[in-house]
Amino acid sequence: MSPLLEKVAEAVIEGQAEEAASAVRVALEGGLGPAVVLNDGLIATMGDVGQRFERGELFLPEMLLAVRAMQRAVDVLKPLLQAGEIGAAGKVAIGTVKGDLHDIGKNLVATMLKGAGFEILDLGNDVAPDRFVEAARAGVEVVALSALLTTTMVNMKGVVDALVAAGLREHVRVVVGGAPVTDAFARQIGADGYAPDANRAVGLVRSLLAATAAEAGRVSRLGSSAAPRAQGFGSMTR
Numbered sequence: 195m196s197p198l199l200e201k202v203a204e205a206v207i208e209g210q211a212e213e214a215a216s217a218v219r220v221a222l223e224g225g226l227g228p229a230v231v232l233n234d235g236l237i238a239t240m241g242d243v244g245q246r247f248e249r250g251e252l253f254l255p256e257m258l259l260a261v262r263a264m265q266r267a268v269d270v271l272k273p274l275l276q277a278g279e280i281g282a283a284g285k286v287a288i289g290t291v292k293g294d295l296h297d298i299g300k301n302l303v304a305t306m307l308k309g310a311g312f313e314i315l316d317l318g319n320d321v322a323p324d325r326f327v328e329a330a331r332a333g334v335e336v337v338a339l340s341a342l343l344t345t346t347m348v349n350m351k352g353v354v355d356a357l358v359a360a361g362l363r364e365h366v367r368v369v370v371g372g373a374p375v376t377d378a379f380a381r382q383i384g385a386d387g388y389a390p391d392a393n394r395a396v397g398l399v400r401s402l403l404a405a406t407a408a409e410a411g412r413v414s415r416l417g418s419s420a421a422p423r424a425q426g427f428g429s430m431t432r
């Protein structure tokens with residue numbers, strides 16, 4: 195890790211929010227790109243924080259301070275990651291599923307999608323299935339689900355089932371992610387795709403919407419909907 199990123203990491207691990215934000219500014223002024231600061235600095239450090247927590251070297255109050263510092267540091271990067279033309283690429287509703295309060299990864303995915311020009315409806319965390327259904331009814335093209343707990347990832351299936359029950363499943367693409375989620379799990383619950391990180395989430399959503407547009411063109415040309423829907427599996431694995 196470069197010395198500039200080490201300063202960022204140190205401030206996040208120590209839970210110093212203002213120091214973390216200013217270390218990010220110094221890293222940017224020092225010539226590091228926002229994606230490098232995000233991926234090699236902040237996301238890598240959050241992994242480190244998690245391992246320290248697992249080893250019992252950090253306790254919950256310290257972890258919450260580190261999370262706050264991480265969020266403050268990400269705020270500095272947001273305008274740089276969001277330079278695209280907002281809304282032009284399509285509409286995405288994103289949320290962390292019911293029972294789950296983890297939102298750092300979900301927020302990063304939302305930020306990167308915004309940066310890529312998508313309009314984002316951020317439903318927050320601990321989101322019940324019917325709120326995703328409402329968003330689908332309101333016309334979003336993609337529903338993006340995040341889960342960080344093995345006990346809550348099963349609630350992703352609840353969202354897919356609720357969309358089916360509401361008769362909306364064919365109208366939206368469902369993408370899933372979060373540390374315990376895998377490509378195989380995504381297939382098993384009937385999602386359309388999975389990505390292991392925020393960068394690849396953008397590629398996944400783009401490719402699914404491109405496939406949707408191509409299918410719509412084919413259907414209107416041939417007057418048939420017999421062709422199977424394209425899915426975002428395999429190329430997006432960890």
Ligand code: B12
Nearest residue numbers: 244294295296297298299340343344371372373391392395
């Ligand atoms: C920070 C944290 C917390 C914070 C969350 C604060 C917040 N605002 O998010 C707090 C302290 C509140 C917390 C609470 C708990 N936590 Co916690 N937490 C973590 C920790 C350390 C880091 C998670 C994180 O933010 N990672 C960084 C982000 C950037 O990564 P990410 O979320 O994976 O996201 C990336 C990808 O997964 C992907 N992605 C994410 N979402 C999506 C969505 C889509 C659509 C796509 C395509 C991609 C995608 O892109 C992201 C960016 O690249 C992890 C440990 C770890 N190593 O992961 C434990 C961890 C997730 N927590 C854990 C546990 C057990 C808990 C608690 C139950 C603890 C307790 N006993 O109370 C509670 C649960 C509360 C609840 N109901 O949700 C366990 C889960 C174990 C399991 N197998 O289920 C972990 C793994 C720690 C551990 N090993 O014990 N936690």
